[in-house]
Amino acid sequence: MSVDRAASRPRTVSQPGAPDERELISRVSGRDLAAFEKLYRIYQPRLTRFLSNLVQRPQLMEEVLDDTMMVVWETAQSFRGTSRLSTWIFSIAYRKAIKARARWPDPIEDQPDLGQPSPDPNPHQLLQHRRLHDALAAAMQSLSADHRAVVDLTYFHGLGYREIAEVMDCPVDTVKTRMFHARRRLRQAMPGSVSDWV
């Protein structure tokens, strides 16, 4: 086939569910607070990012994050390992976020956090990068919370479409359709033609 094998190598996306995480959750189920702290420090940044797509009030997001990790602490023994740990934790977070959104239906519309662009010594490249970053952030903002969540779970958290369906408790076709729609919006928002930056 004509596809460049080297170019087709998957991007390195964070791979949750590593053996050390499984060991951590096992210790957490035994009420090991030190293990829970380690797990918290792994998942707090990831949950912050994931939840920022769903709950845009900072205080509410913090509350949802804490509630999520409290459920992990209290019910760690119910994690059977049939799915990745990240899928289980994101499922809890998603349900908590949906409930929080029901309580606070009018979120403050903020720019979703795509993360800080990497430092770039070249001012021209930095400007281009900034433009792309801003354009994508604006495009993300134009999407629904559920569309944003699917995009972020795919591109940042490295979940497969079946895992996302499990997290969001929806059919896999819904995940694919949301992603398809979101990608079109993101592509349209990119500055210049695709060939300018691909």
Added chain:
Amino acid sequence: MNSDRLVSDPHEQAEELLPWYATGQLDAGDRSMVEDHLSTCARCQRQLAVERRLIDEFQAVSPEADSGWARLRGRIEAPAPRRRKSVGDLATDLWHLLTRPAVAALATAQLALLAVAAALVPYFTTPAYEALGSSEASPSANVIILFRPEATVGDMRDTLKASGASLVGGPTAADAYLLHVPAGKRPAALEKLQADDDVMMAEPIDEATR
């Protein structure tokens, strides 16, 4: 191939899976299908390059420095708010019992006892008189529910609203609550309640004799 949807166009099938192909999250069947299509479709090859650029953008993240761990640890170590300590401990112990197979039968028996006890509560607590103008009696409990210790009042309210249940009584001595749902909707309501992550236990109970 493993795509769950009957999309007849191979191009569409491959195109919608490109994000997960790019992140290496497809199973062998899906991956093979996408690679076969990529070998003949210049448009999807360009799309794949776009996917990689998007991944790079979304991956460019600085982890948050402030962890909030101290706040959460304080919550773990603090006594459960608005909850009698012995009751909170009982609920936690009950949950632990339920999740240990070796004592599952015993736990089930305890739950049965709890349900029977709870079902009797309205019988004993129903006032012997009705206020003037109260044309109909309040509905009887037909569900007993035990929330998780960490569930907030807001969580409880949302759970009840989502399941269409109304609060009839409680908290009982075991910190359970008694709910009423319309008889025809009880199976669906129970399913929702049992799937709710704020709920430790939700079981049907027979209506108390009045």
